[in-house]
Amino acid sequence: EVQLVESGGGLVQPGGSLRLSCAASGFTFSIYSMNWVRQAPGKGLEWVSYINSVNIIYYADSVKGRFTISRDNAKNSLYLQMNSLKDEDTAIYYCATSSGHFDYWGQGTLVTVSS
Amino acid sequence: DIVMTQSPDSLAVSLGERATINCKSSQNVLYSSSNKNSLAWYQQKPGQPPKLIIYWASTRESGVPDRFSGSGSGTDFTLTISSLQAEDVAVYYCQQYYNIPRTFGQGTKVEIK
Numbered sequence: 001e002v003q004l005v006e007s008g009g010g011l012v013q014p015g016g017s018l019r020l021s022c023a024a025s026g027f028t029f030s031i032y033s034m035n036w037v038r039q040a041p042g043k044g045l046e047w048v049s050y051i052n053s054v055n056i057i058y059y060a061d062s063v064k065g066r067f068t069i070s071r072d073n074a075k076n077s078l079y080l081q082m083n084s085l086k087d088e089d090t091a092i093y094y095c096a097t098s099s100g101h102f103d104y105w106g107q108g109t110l111v112t113v114s115s
Numbered sequence: 116d117i118v119m120t121q122s123p124d125s126l127a128v129s130l131g132e133r134a135t136i137n138c139k140s141s142q143n144v145l146y147s148s149s150n151k152n153s154l155a156w157y158q159q160k161p162g163q164p165p166k167l168i169i170y171w172a173s174t175r176e177s178g179v180p181d182r183f184s185g186s187g188s189g190t191d192f193t194l195t196i197s198s199l200q201a202e203d204v205a206v207y208y209c210q211q212y213y214n215i216p217r218t219f220g221q222g223t224k225v226e227i228k
Contacts, residue, residue: 035217044208044219044220044222045157045165045208045210045219045222046219047216047217047218047219050217058215058216060216061216094164094165098212100153100155100170100212101155101167101170101210101212102155102157102165102167102210103167104167105164105165105166106164107163107164108164
């Protein structure tokens with residue numbers, strides 16, 4: 001059974017940093033493309049970042065230069081380093097596998113940016 | 116960026132009746148080489164992550180009831196729930212994966228009338 005478990009969310013002040021993690025199990029993590037998708041409270045879904053099996057990486061314009069996606073295949077883990085956080089980054093952050101569409105999703109971790 | 120626009124924003128349907136959600140993309144999402152549309156549909160219930168229900172515009176994900184169907188091509192797509200059940204109350208999103216950035220529609224809330 002595919003499982004994705006996010007962690008690392010919390011309350012942070014504007015300008016601060018957080019590192020999110022996503023622990024994967026139940027599939028061969030190293031060959032899968034992975035994504036971060038976020039959802040602001042009461043709002044819709046926004047794709048954030050993508051990394052594939054050979055570390056080709058893309059970002060949404062809204063986070064480019066501030067967020068860094070990475071993966072550790074030995075640990076079956078996906079990461080999102082978030083710097084220079086803004087109020088508008090407040091959201092639930094989901095990790096998701098993808099083959100274009102997002103096949104499996106974790107339960108998400110809440111990031112709140114507030115002073 | 117490809118803009119995805121869903122209609123309506125919300126709809127209320129009686130149990131057992133048909134629910135229809137439309138999704139329009141600002142540009143074509145059909146791969147001519149494979150004749151496949153890079154369009155997916157997700158269902159999100161309160162407090163839960165989204166769940167993939169349809170991909171390639173009309174392929175039902177494993178385990179999804181056959182009352183859910185997807186249709187359309189190019190720029191216009193439809194998700195149909197043929198006979199609404201109580202457990203189908205949710206927000207539904209379309210998403211294109213034709214190019215980066217991946218983009219979603221704004222969501223359609225389906226309720227029971």
